Amino acid sequence: MNARALRIGMKRGWTEHNHLLRTRKELLGTLIGTVGVFAALTLWMGDSTVEETGVPTITFMMVGFLAFTVFGTALMTFPMALVTDREEGTLLRLRTIPGGIPAYLAGRAVTALCQIAVQSVLIVAAGVLLGGAPLPHDWFTLAWVLLLGTVATVPLGAAIGCVLPSRNAVGVATLPLMALMFTSGVFIPVTLMPEVLQWTAQAFPLYWQGLGLRAAFLPDTMLAAEIGGSWRLPYVAAALAAWTVAGMLLAPPLIRRVTRRESGSRLAARQLAAQRS
C-alpha cells in the first residue's frame, strides 16, 4: 500500500464523515437512533439503581450503549456503507484509479472511527450531564477496550459488507446482531441469562467489549452480576485480540474478491434489476 494512497484515503474518510454530519437523514438516524434514545432513557429512568448495588441503572445503560455503538457502527453501519458504495459504483470508480482501492478502504475505516468517536463522546456526555452518571474511574482500561474493540470489529464489518449481496440483505444480517445485543450482557446482566446463552455470548466480541467497558465505569460492587464475579480483563484482551486476528485474516481476500468482480456491466445489471423491482 503506497503512502500517497493512504494519505488521500484518510483525508477522504474525514471528508465523508463531514458529509454525513451535513446530511440530515444520516444525522437524525445516528444521533436520534442511538444518542437520542439513550438521552430519553436517561431522563425516564431518573434515579433508579441496580438492585442491591447502589449503582445508578443509567450508568449501566450508558456503558451498554457505548459498547453497542462500537459494535453497531462497525458491524451494521459500516457494512451498509460498503454495500451502498458497491451499488452506486463508488467502489468501481476507485477501482479505475491507481491506488484507489487502498485509499477507499482507509477512508471507510477512518469514517467508521470518526462515527464511533462522535457517538461515544455524545453518549458519555448525555449520561454524565443528563443522568448524573460518573466519569470512568479507569481511563486507561476505557481507552484500550474501545480501541481494541473497534480494531476487532471493523475488519469483521468489512468482511460482512463484502459478503452481503445487496442493500436489502443488510436487514437480514441485522437480526442476529440484534439478538446478540440482548444476550451479550450489555443491556441485561449476562448472569440473568440461561447458561447456554452465556456461553454463546462469550463467543462474540460484543460481550467482551461490554465487560471491559463496565470494568472502566462500574465499581466492584457490580461484580456480583458478572460471570465468575470478576472483570476478567486478560480474557477481554485475549478475546478481542483473537477477533482482530480473525477479521484481519478474513477481510482482505473477501475485499479482493469483491473489488475484482466489480465491473460496469455488473453495475448496469444491478441498476436495471433495481429499476424493475
Next chain:
Amino acid sequence: MSTAVSVRGLRMSYGAAEVLRGVDLEIRRGEIFTLLGPNGAGKTTTIEILEGFRKRSAGEVSVLGTDPGKATDAWRAKLGIVLQNWRDHARWGVRELIVHLSGFYDDPHDPGELLAAVGLDEQAGQQVGRLSGGQRRRLDVALGIVGRPELLFLDEPTTGFDPEARNDFHRLLARLAADDGMTVLLTTHDLVEAEKLAHRTAILSGGRIAVCGTPAELAQAVQAPSQVRWLEDGREQVMTTPDPSQAAWELHRRFGGPVPGLEIRRPSLEESYLGLIGRNV
C-alpha cells in the same frame, strides 16, 4: 510506438454463451475510434477486457503495451475510464470530487481549468447527486481525464442525451482529443454518432468485427444493394443490384428510350447498417 490498442483473436464466453468469437482490432495513437454495435453485441464486454476489469477466455490483448490481465497502478494511471450509469459520490461537491481524485496522479489537470473545459464552472460548488444527466456525464468525462490519460475509454457516453446535449458532447470530446493528443475508444449503438465523431469505426456483430474503417470506407463497405423499379407489361418490376447506374443504362437500351416509372432507391447508410447487423446476428 504508434499502436495504442492491439487485439488478436479475442474470445469471451459467459458459460455456454459465446459473446466474442475472435475479435481483431488495431487502434492507433491519437485517433478517436468507435466500436459500433447493437445492444448485446459485446461492446461493454470488449471494453472491460481492455480496461482490465474482466478476464478474457482467449486471445492476445495489448493496451499501451501492457496485457490488461496484468494491470499495475502505473499502467492504470495512463488510462481514463468513463462507464455507463455512474451514480457514485452523490454527496460530494463537484469541485471537491475533482480535487480529491486528481490527488492520485502525478501530473493532473488543474481542477479549475478542467471544470471550465467541460462547462461545469457554475456547478463547481453543487452536490454531484444534484447534477442533471448531461452535467453528470460531463463530470464523468472530467474525472476520466483528470490524470491526463494517454487513452480514454467511454462506454456509450451519450445514451439518454437530447440532440443538443449530444452535439455539445461530441464537440467537447473532439476538442479534448485534439488538445491533448489523447487516444479515445468510444462504444455506441448509434451509427450517426460513430460517423460524426470517429476517425475510424469498427462494427461489432455476431461476435466479430464485421467492418472496420473511416466513415467513407465504412459507407462503401456496408452499402446494401439498391432497388431499381420500373413499369413493364402493365406491372411494376423490381430488381436488386449493387450497381443501379449500370442497371438503369441497360434498361434504357432495352426500352430504346425513357423507361416508364423508373425509380432508383439507394438505402441510407443507416438502413445499410441495420441490414448488415441483421444479416450477421
